Amino acid sequence: AQSVTQLDSHVSVSEGTPVLLRCNYSSSYSPSLFWYVQHPNKGLQLLLKYTSAATLVKGINGFEAEFKKSETSFHLTKPSAHMSDAAEYFCVVSDRRETSGSRLTFGEGTQLTVNP
Amino acid sequence: EAQVTQNPRYLITVTGKKLTVTCSQNMNHEYMSWYRQDPGLGLRQIYYSMNVEVTDKGDVPEGYKVSRKEKRNFPLILESPSPNQTSLYFCASSFRHGPYNEQFFGPGTRLTVL
Numbered sequence: 436a437q438s439v440t441q442l443d444s445h446v447s448v449s450e451g452t453p454v455l456l457r458c459n460y461s462s463s464y465s466p467s468l469f470w471y472v473q474h475p476n477k478g479l480q481l482l483l484k485y486t487s488a489a490t491l492v493k494g495i496n497g498f499e500a501e502f503k504k505s506e507t508s509f510h511l512t513k514p515s516a517h518m519s520d521a522a523e524y525f526c527v528v529s530d531r532r533e534t535s536g537s538r539l540t541f542g543e544g545t546q547l548t549v550n551p
Numbered sequence: 552e553a554q555v556t557q558n559p560r561y562l563i564t565v566t567g568k569k570l571t572v573t574c575s576q577n578m579n580h581e582y583m584s585w586y587r588q589d590p591g592l593g594l595r596q597i598y599y600s601m602n603v604e605v606t607d608k609g610d611v612p613e614g615y616k617v618s619r620k621e622k623r624n625f626p627l628i629l630e631s632p633s634p635n636q637t638s639l640y641f642c643a644s645s646f647r648h649g650p651y652n653e654q655f656f657g658p659g660t661r662l663t664v665l
Contacts, residue, residue, distance in 0.1 A: 439593075444591075467651055469653075471656075476658075476659075477658065477659075478555070478641060478656035478657055478658045478659055479594075479641065479643075479656040480656070481653045481654075484651075484653065486651045525593060525594070538596060538599070538609065538610075539594075539596070539654065541586075541593035541594040541595070542593050543591055543592060543593045544593055
């Protein structure tokens with residue numbers, strides 16, 4: 436079984452300050468982990484993914500995430516928030532069994548607000 | 552342009568009136584999936600398909616049907632919609648099944664069942 440917990444349902448930051456969105460996961464197998472972003476009235480877009488290569492993963496728009504197996508965490512960070520980063524962010528886990536059929540388990544989402 | 556399209560984008564219907572939400576992708580992807588998104592619950596998988604004529608239940612399949620007669624299309628069918636199926640629905644596709652593959656999402660269909 437696999438699960439994802441996003442520790443904050445809402446995060447509010449000022450423009451130009453760092454962003455931290457927290458995610459813990461549980462997986463019976465070595466997981467693949469993803470962060471997706473959803474802007475208002477849009478579909479989901481992949482920000483970055485971890486699939487067992489480097490533990491520090493760089494994504495689009497200056498975001499990055501670090502896989503920490505000992506802490507079962509995959510937190511998303513960005514050094515300096517931009518107004519256009521305001522969106523909902525989803526942490527997603529997929530276990531590595533090929534028979535799982537790419538069954539992704541989504542976290543509940545974190546709404547990021549960026550204040551001017 | 553590579554994309555996943557869904558129709559309609561918005562739908563208001565009444566209890567019991569059969570409806571179909573279409574999903575089409577132009578990327579020759581093998582794997583397609585339907586999700587519903589509800590506040591505070593994230594996205595939950597309804598059904599998925601690993602290839603033509605191969606479909607299987609996800610986490611919340613009750614009240615839904617799917618078919619995969621062609622590689623590009625994966626319609627979601629609600630035979631007798633009920634108010635608890637009011638939700639935002641997303642179709643997604645990926646090159647093939649497997650945990651490494653990015654899923655591409657459609658723009659969503661907002662369904663209201665009265």
